[in-house]
Amino acid sequence: MFRARRTRYTATVEAVTRIAPRMARITLGGPGMSAFRCDEPTQWVKLFVTDPLDGRAAGRAYTVRHQSASRPCIDIDVVLHGKGPAARWAETARPGQEVSFGGPKGSFQPVPGADFYLLAGDESAQPAVLTIAEHLPPATRGAVYLEVAGPEAEIPVPRQAGLDVIWVHREAGRPKGQALRDAVLAADVPRHGVAAWAAGESGAVRDIRRHLTENLGLDRRHAYAKGYWKLDEADHRDPLASD
Numbered sequence: 627m628f629r630a631r632r633t634r635y636t637a638t639v640e641a642v643t644r645i646a647p648r649m650a651r652i653t654l655g656g657p658g659m660s661a662f663r664c665d666e667p668t669q670w671v672k673l674f675v676t677d678p679l680d681g682r683a684a685g686r687a688y689t690v691r692h693q694s695a696s697r698p699c700i701d702i703d704v705v706l707h708g709k710g711p712a713a714r715w716a717e718t719a720r721p722g723q724e725v726s727f728g729g730p731k732g733s734f735q736p737v738p739g740a741d742f743y744l745l746a747g748d749e750s751a752q753p754a755v756l757t758i759a760e761h762l763p764p765a766t767r768g769a770v771y772l773e774v775a776g777p778e779a780e781i782p783v784p785r786q787a788g789l790d791v792i793w794v795h796r797e798a799g800r801p802k803g804q805a806l807r808d809a810v811l812a813a814d815v816p817r818h819g820v821a822a823w824a825a826g827e828s829g830a831v832r833d834i835r836r837h838l839t840e841n842l843g844l845d846r847r848h849a850y851a852k853g854y855w856k857l858d859e860a861d862h863r864d865p866l867a868s869d
């Protein structure tokens with residue numbers, strides 16, 4: 627999935643900010659990433675971390691949430707779910723630490739003729755969804771579904787006139803992704819001119835993908851859906867994703 631020959635960059639953790647109770651924004655910068663460019667929404671890097679639990683190395687995918695235009699510096703927003711090497715690394719990351727990453731990979735191009743965007747993600751895909759929302763022309767109509775634990779986990783989202791942002795709260799004890807799936811399956815969307823982008827827990831995304839193509843009749847090229855992680859599986863790669 628990830629080609630080893632992609633350029634690898636060394637970065638320094640510049641800042642760690644809790645943007646939500648279980649989400650850390652990690653700012654990476656430094657001269658080692660001066661040649662790094664990332665100019666499309668949803669682009670991601672493979673972050674190579676050392677697990678603070680056992681010292682083992684691991685690589686995991688993270689979306690570039692922002693890139694500074696003026697200096698080598700990116701933000702990644704990491705879900706602190708506590709169960710994997712990358713999440714544990716993020717929980718203990720401190721300014722001054724070194725980390726490396728490869729990439730970028732992925733792309734997003736607006737769909738010609740689409741005049742309504744259905745965007746959906748859980749916390750892992752929130753950064754990617756927001757990069758798309760910010761990139762769409764201001765008058766674009768659409769609905770943005772974001773699943774989080776509860777109101778305390780909602781983050782400020784820049785307002786965009788035509789896009790409705792719908793925060794979907796998980797009921798306690800319900801596996802991640804199910805509330806998002808239910809919300810997307812119940813969404814009221816126009817009959818024509820719809821493009822969709824969804825990512826998050828793999829099982830929930832599978833149901834969303836099926837809904838988009840079978841119930842809404844979207845062409846697969848206009849209905850991107852990718853499992854970003856899978857319940858009870860480490861380092862999941864979605865075999866059904868189109869990239």
Ligand SMILES: Cc1cc2nc3c(=O)[nH]c(=O)nc-3n(C[C@H](O)[C@H](O)[C@H](O)COP(=O)(O)OP(=O)(O)OC[C@H]3O[C@@H](n4cnc5c(N)ncnc54)[C@H](O)[C@@H]3O)c2cc1C
Nearest residue numbers: 687689705707709710711712713855856857858859860861
């Ligand atoms: C293209 C792409 C972009 C991504 N962008 C982001 C991003 O910007 N921010 C982000 O936080 N994640 C993002 N992800 C998801 C992230 O790569 C996975 O969540 C990854 O599994 C985290 O690695 P880990 O080492 O913490 O856990 P792993 O070692 O992979 O998994 C260990 C355990 O943790 C569970 N787990 C993994 N992720 C989650 C989660 N989110 N919530 C609850 N349990 C989980 C697994 O089911 C498994 O049981 C992205 C994934 C892809 C493919």
